[in-house]
Amino acid sequence: MKALVVGGGGREHALAWKLAKSPQVDLIYVAPGNAGTAAEPKLKNIAIKPDDISALLAFALAEGIGLTIVGPEISLILGIVDVFEKAGLRCLGPHRAAARLEGSKSFAKDFLTRQNIPTARYQVFDDPDEAITYIKTQVTPIVVKADGLAAGKGVVIAQTEWEAIEAIHEIQVSGVFGEAGNRVVIEEFLAGEEASFIVITDGEHILPLVSTQDHKARDNGDRGPNTGGMGAYSPAPVITERVYNRIMEEVIVPTVRGMAEEGYPYRGFLYAGLMIDKNGSPKVLEYNCRFGDPEAQPIMMRLRSDLMTLFLATVERRLHEISVEWDPRAAVGVVMVAKGYPGSYAINDPIYGLPVPEREDCKVFHAGTIEKGGQILTAGGRVLCACGLGSSVTQAQAIAYSLVQQITWKEAYYRTDIGYRAITREADRDNN
Numbered sequence: 043m044k045a046l047v048v049g050g051g052g053r054e055h056a057l058a059w060k061l062a063k064s065p066q067v068d069l070i071y072v073a074p075g076n077a078g079t080a081a082e083p084k085l086k087n088i089a090i091k092p093d094d095i096s097a098l099l100a101f102a103l104a105e106g107i108g109l110t111i112v113g114p115e116i117s118l119i120l121g122i123v124d125v126f127e128k129a130g131l132r133c134l135g136p137h138r139a140a141a142r143l144e145g146s147k148s149f150a151k152d153f154l155t156r157q158n159i160p161t162a163r164y165q166v167f168d169d170p171d172e173a174i175t176y177i178k179t180q181v182t183p184i185v186v187k188a189d190g191l192a193a194g195k196g197v198v199i200a201q202t203e204w205e206a207i208e209a210i211h212e213i214q215v216s217g218v219f220g221e222a223g224n225r226v227v228i229e230e231f232l233a234g235e236e237a238s239f240i241v242i243t244d245g246e247h248i249l250p251l252v253s254t255q256d257h258k259a260r261d262n263g264d265r266g267p268n269t270g271g272m273g274a275y276s277p278a279p280v281i282t283e284r285v286y287n288r289i290m291e292e293v294i295v296p297t298v299r300g301m302a303e304e305g306y307p308y309r310g311f312l313y314a315g316l317m318i319d320k321n322g323s324p325k326v327l328e329y330n331c332r333f334g335d336p337e338a339q340p341i342m343m344r345l346r347s348d349l350m351t352l353f354l355a356t357v358e359r360r361l362h363e364i365s366v367e368w369d370p371r372a373a374v375g376v377v378m379v380a381k382g383y384p385g386s387y388a389i390n391d392p393i394y395g396l397p398v399p400e401r402e403d404c405k406v407f408h409a410g411t412i413e414k415g416g417q418i419l420t421a422g423g424r425v426l427c428a429c430g431l432g433s434s435v436t437q438a439q440a441i442a443y444s445l446v447q448q449i450t451w452k453e454a455y456y457r458t459d460i461g462y463r464a465i466t467r468e469a470d471r472d473n474n
């Protein structure tokens with residue numbers, strides 16, 4: 043079978059790399075892919091952007107693609123699954139109506155309320171004056187969110203009333219996110235530890251993936267501006283068995299059931315961004331309608347089963363027939379970025395040290411990279427994700443950083459503490 047993976051980040055490299063190991067797959071196109079996907083066996087890049095749905099459709103029809111797997115939210119929110127299915131093609135991901143769980147924060151919040159799923163208290167405003175009046179009645183810190191897609195930058199944790207009002211001005215009045223900021227959600231600040239909980243669902247049956255946690259802040263100690271993710275690890279010890287059961291019961295099952303009941307069954311990866319409080323109670327911070335990046339990289343390192351079998355069972359609505367096997371080892375992925383990210387940064391810097399020698403317990407996934415004249419150059423903010431597998435998060439982290447140390451370019455930047463919460467817990471356990 044020929045497959046198509048839409049996207050060009052580390053997540054798509056990891057998914058395509060794992061899919062290529064399936065004997066059911068002969069060739070995988072990656073649109074647009076990166077220098078890493080270009081170099082893998084069975085993978086071939088095709089220069090089509092994820093938001094060009096009609097070009098992707100024309101390509102898939104011409105090539106006789108058996109299954110399309112969608113990485114980025116933009117394609118899903120634009121309705122790629124609806125368009126492909128109408129043309130008789132199989133495409134893994136939620137339909138346009140279901141992708142609103144990520145595409146509109148007010149849709150997601152109203153859905154959470156209707157379904158009685160725990161989340162922060164909130165109000166939605168189209169009028170900035172009303173938003174400001176409301177802010178003045180609330181305690182700080184308080185959270186201001188642009189309703190639509192804002193490349194992960196549309197959330198402001200305001201420490202003071204003044205910061206919250208400033209956020210309203212930026213988002214709704216100055217319009218820094220364009221139409222995505224016409225409407226805002228203002229919500230209560232939640233304290234606790236964040237976790238990502240990612241499942242795959244066929245609309246009815248649910249298969250939870252192994253737990254992960256990502257580090258969204260740019261700098262060590264979870265400080266500095268929010269990014270798309272500076273690293274991730276699996277398993278996440280904050281998800282104890284008890285917390286896991288509560289998340290399934292209180293969040294995931296009601297979400298999948300509620301979407302089906304409301305007339306837009308959810309199919310594909312469902313990602314719940316959660317805050318777990320000190321009592322182990324989960325609350326939904328956000329939904330994503332796709333796999334996480336960089337969560338996908340450590341998770342794919344740990345998946346032992348055939349990924350195509352899993353994907354086919356999902357689009358054919360027989361996920362209950364499938365069980366998957368996971369590597370018991372822990373995985374850590376460290377993202378190497380271009381200095382300046384998530385603000386402005388340089389591109390076209392030659393990367394030295396690639397490829398690192400292949401080993402079973404480590405892998406470097408590419409994101410913003412491009413090959414020119416035999417040299418791999420930087421081509422984005424997040425450039426690489428170095429992943430290691432080990433008997434503990436501590437071991438896996440050491441392997442991931444040993445890869446990072448072999449790679450360099452002018453002004454490469456990365457955190458040196460990915461997985462620290464799990465590592466602290468492991469040290470505490472060893473000392474007791």
Ligand code: AMP
Pocket residue numbers: 162185187194197199229230231232233236258268315327328
């Ligand atoms: P979101 O895109 O909604 O996940 O928000 C991005 C990040 O902002 C989250 O990963 C959290 O770190 C933080 N955040 C969002 N909402 C809240 C909240 N209500 N309380 C505390 N932190 C939040």
Ligand code: GLY
Pocket residue numbers: 256270271330333334335336337
């Ligand atoms: N790592 C966070 C995300 O994929 O949204």
